[in-house]
Amino acid sequence: MSKKGKGERTRERILEAAAEEFASRGFYETKTIDILSKVGLTQPALYKHFPNKQSIYCELVDGLHVKFRRLIETARLGIGLTDDDVSAGAKEAVIHVFNLLFENPNVTRIAFFMDQNAENLKLELVKLIQKNIQSEQEMGYIRSDISAEIAAVCLVGMIERLTLEFLLPGKKSPESLADDVFGIFAPAMINKGSEPNPIDIIKHLE
Amino acid sequence: MSKKGKGERTRERILEAAAEEFASRGFYETKTIDILSKVGLTQPALYKHFPNKQSIYCELVDGLHVKFRRLIETARLGIGLTDDDVSAGAKEAVIHVFNLLFENPNVTRIAFFMDQNAENLKLELVKLIQKNIQSEQEMGYIRSDISAEIAAVCLVGMIERLTLEFLLPGKKSPESLADDVFGIFAPAMINKGSEPNPIDIIKHLE
Amino acid sequence: MSKKGKGERTRERILEAAAEEFASRGFYETKTIDILSKVGLTQPALYKHFPNKQSIYCELVDGLHVKFRRLIETARLGIGLTDDDVSAGAKEAVIHVFNLLFENPNVTRIAFFMDQNAENLKLELVKLIQKNIQSEQEMGYIRSDISAEIAAVCLVGMIERLTLEFLLPGKKSPESLADDVFGIFAPAMINKGSEPNPIDIIKHLE
Amino acid sequence: MSKKGKGERTRERILEAAAEEFASRGFYETKTIDILSKVGLTQPALYKHFPNKQSIYCELVDGLHVKFRRLIETARLGIGLTDDDVSAGAKEAVIHVFNLLFENPNVTRIAFFMDQNAENLKLELVKLIQKNIQSEQEMGYIRSDISAEIAAVCLVGMIERLTLEFLLPGKKSPESLADDVFGIFAPAMINKGSEPNPIDIIKHLE
DNA sequence: TATGAATGAGGTTTCATTCAT
DNA sequence: GATGAATGAAACCTCATTCAT
Incomplete structure (x- = not known):
């Protein structure tokens, strides 16, 4: 029923979590797993939505x-x-x-x-x-x-x-x-x- | 004539090179080897003068x-x-x-x-x-x-x-x-x- | 009229596409998704017909x-x-x-x-x-x-x-x-x- | 005393071991660790001598x-x-x-x-x-x-x-x-x- | 004092594969 | 019969760091 597919929402949750992590730890001290555990996902999910860690940062x-x-x-x-x-x-x-x-x-x-x-x-x-x-x-x-x-x-x-x-x-x-x-x-x-x-x-x- | 021993001078050259690198690339993008090649030394030399990379940064x-x-x-x-x-x-x-x-x-x-x-x-x-x-x-x-x-x-x-x-x-x-x-x-x-x-x-x- | 059910046909299309891909890229460079996109299917469909990638190869x-x-x-x-x-x-x-x-x-x-x-x-x-x-x-x-x-x-x-x-x-x-x-x-x-x-x-x- | 430095010899031992592995298992089934354990080295040693696994293969x-x-x-x-x-x-x-x-x-x-x-x-x-x-x-x-x-x-x-x-x-x-x-x-x-x-x-x- | 050669540790990334719908 | 979304597992690679000389 929701306009946005689940995938799209996941993508946004990743972005949001990444923003929090990047903002508090910086790019290098933020491990992809930090972002993911915050969203409750595992690594491959991230790479379904973004080509790499850098690209999340860039998008933000x-x-x-x-x-x-x-x-x-x-x-x-x-x-x-x-x-x-x-x-x-x-x-x-x-x-x-x-x-x-x-x-x-x-x-x-x-x-x-x-x-x-x-x-x-x-x-x-x-x-x-x-x-x-x-x-x-x-x-x-x-x-x-x-x-x-x-x-x-x-x-x-x-x-x-x-x-x-x-x-x-x-x-x-x-x-x-x-x-x-x-x-x-x-x-x-x-x-x-x-x-x-x-x-x-x-x-x-x- | 110089008060400072060669070791001391080397130490300072490392600090100086590190400062340049850290300033232009940031801590994480500065690799120890970048600093060392700038000074013309190899890795073990660094660890004779500093316990680790972080300590150079901290000293600065x-x-x-x-x-x-x-x-x-x-x-x-x-x-x-x-x-x-x-x-x-x-x-x-x-x-x-x-x-x-x-x-x-x-x-x-x-x-x-x-x-x-x-x-x-x-x-x-x-x-x-x-x-x-x-x-x-x-x-x-x-x-x-x-x-x-x-x-x-x-x-x-x-x-x-x-x-x-x-x-x-x-x-x-x-x-x-x-x-x-x-x-x-x-x-x-x-x-x-x-x-x-x-x-x-x-x-x-x- | 066709003896073969749709599932059977799909299975064969997968085999055929796999043969093309394997033949031109080899087993390891052929990704399951390459085969599937050629047939116009998604991953789970493959596993309805074959237990795994290797088994497609073996069957061929x-x-x-x-x-x-x-x-x-x-x-x-x-x-x-x-x-x-x-x-x-x-x-x-x-x-x-x-x-x-x-x-x-x-x-x-x-x-x-x-x-x-x-x-x-x-x-x-x-x-x-x-x-x-x-x-x-x-x-x-x-x-x-x-x-x-x-x-x-x-x-x-x-x-x-x-x-x-x-x-x-x-x-x-x-x-x-x-x-x-x-x-x-x-x-x-x-x-x-x-x-x-x-x-x-x-x-x-x- | 030996003409070749230790590094050069190591490089050759890696090449040799890689040749054995590639020849018997193929490129993809050969894991870098297989090559290295054969030579008695660890991963970074390989990357001191070659930029990546592919390059070893290519050199051969x-x-x-x-x-x-x-x-x-x-x-x-x-x-x-x-x-x-x-x-x-x-x-x-x-x-x-x-x-x-x-x-x-x-x-x-x-x-x-x-x-x-x-x-x-x-x-x-x-x-x-x-x-x-x-x-x-x-x-x-x-x-x-x-x-x-x-x-x-x-x-x-x-x-x-x-x-x-x-x-x-x-x-x-x-x-x-x-x-x-x-x-x-x-x-x-x-x-x-x-x-x-x-x-x-x-x-x-x- | 400085080095060539090596390592431990850990991160990113990439798959094949599956679950719930 | 087919899919969107997710995962487990493992490989490659890159560091800072150290050993023996």
Whole structure:
């Protein structure tokens, strides 16, 4: 009666168990038998569903990486909004990031923190944020005396560590963490005492 | 002339090669033979100097962890200075951290970024910073509407990522990075729009 | 209308597919699933019809081996004929052999060329031929300066290789190959330059 | 003191044991542990010397195949001799073949009788012999009413079976077997009653 | 001090084979 | 009669690690 065949469900149970094991022990210390005994299966069952241990790992990692890249892409396309939307949109984007990372904490641990390739992912995120910051700097909304790259890198660093210490353990919600991040990041970026760059204002009025 | 015997030198060459390999491939993908062929030795030589592969890894990791904890301890003891010292001291402390992380990039990669235990280390750093922030919040020097813990976590996150992207690749110096960090973190913490706490002002004027 | 039930037909399709696979890949490189996918069945179906993989192989091999031994037995009983019959009968026998080997080329490949037990079969054939040759040698019809055993072995060798190179690929018919074999073997056996044994001549004139 | 290092000798002992096992059980029924227990070693020792089980097999097979092809090549270059040399040379060549096959009976069993690729080898031998026969047919030395190809195939068939039944078990020497082969093959080929073709004679006198 | 040669131990993987439906 | 899903068993291979020199 169930839409999914038993095989499909088994496959998913393997993936889930693998995620738990990989997240807590790492790839190498996770033995296939650890995964299987968790699911209550024996070795050949695993190889009915996956060609090898590595492929389970990859499926988990790639899954998140794809979603993550898609999120970045979506955010990139959303660039170029009006005033309030800009900062509101930024926070919204960060919430999306936290949401995604919170979807499956085990997978996030693996794909976003343990996997070597995660660095590339973070670099892409940095690039996206950097571009946004630069736009806003050109518009004079935020300080221009700070390197957009440095700022972006810092923002990503904050997101990372907040994810590890508050999001994954379930201590804080994505929204709340986004507030926290911008509670620090926004004030740091604000064009405080200095007059806004007149040219930027003109640009903005057009 | 050299104080160190040949054996001691060999031991160090092994450690160094191991650091390179561990840093680039990780513990499990680094085979003892990879390390040895890099040094031009054969397997038994390794076991003359170390009880096993794990011990090489531990020696590298523990070395940095000890130094790191010592740094934190020193910083902790240095708490409770006068105003200028406070922020100057904070930046100084961050420089020390960057300096330590820059001492041996390979080891840093291993002990500070790959090793599971690094989380504890970072947690200790967070605690230290959190305490400092709390002190300053109590003194009214900085915003009190931000959780000291969150702020500390964010600061550590920034340090981490800046280390990975600028310090380890040699793109920026410890001092410059400390400037960058405080260029963002300090303004974010400043008690701006709100009326400053009168008591704090008095303190500050002294 | 068909005498055979569906099960029986399935059984035969399995045998046939197995013969193809065994013949082209050998026993070990043929996986049960290869056979089954060829027939469009799944694994349990196989075990409804055969106790195991080996038994399929045996059934194929034994089938030919039994037929072959029966052929040899028939030939053995037919020994002791008059002159013309002798050589004519010999060629007839070889045609029978080729016919049998041509009946199912795949099975022949397996049972006559790949199976270790085939050696015994060939040995039996050698023994039979050797006896025939000896009889004829005693009768003086053919050279006595050649070991009957050697001659028999050679004849079997020819049959084997001709089978592989011409019969199984369908390049030559059993009859034509029998002609070829005797085109070489008969002249080789003939009592040519030497004076024929007078006694033999007398026998021959009868 | 010995020229060969211990490792090299071990390698050879493995090869030798493998040849025995492969020859008697076949590739798949030979477990690496069978080979190793014969040599008194454990698994890793094998993999110090060979990348895998297959490579041991290949080294054995390729070794003989190369020698065999070299032999054929040498024979090919030796074509085109005078009268007596022709048949003498042919026998000589067959002796070389038998000698090679006798050098290492186990390897011969594997590379010349069990290995699938052996068929190609035999085909090459057939081609060589066929050419020689054709030359002699053109010169009128031997019967032209027999297909050179058929004759060559038969000759190879004889060699094969004689090898299996007499050479490998050590029942007959290469020379003796060559005599046997030509005792049958030469008379079969001889241009008995018929006058030699005049044109061929002229050709031969040139 | 360093090495050539060997090992113990254990993991991944691959089959043929079966159970419950 | 046939199947989806699972298993038992065993082979290959790869390590870190050690022995004897």
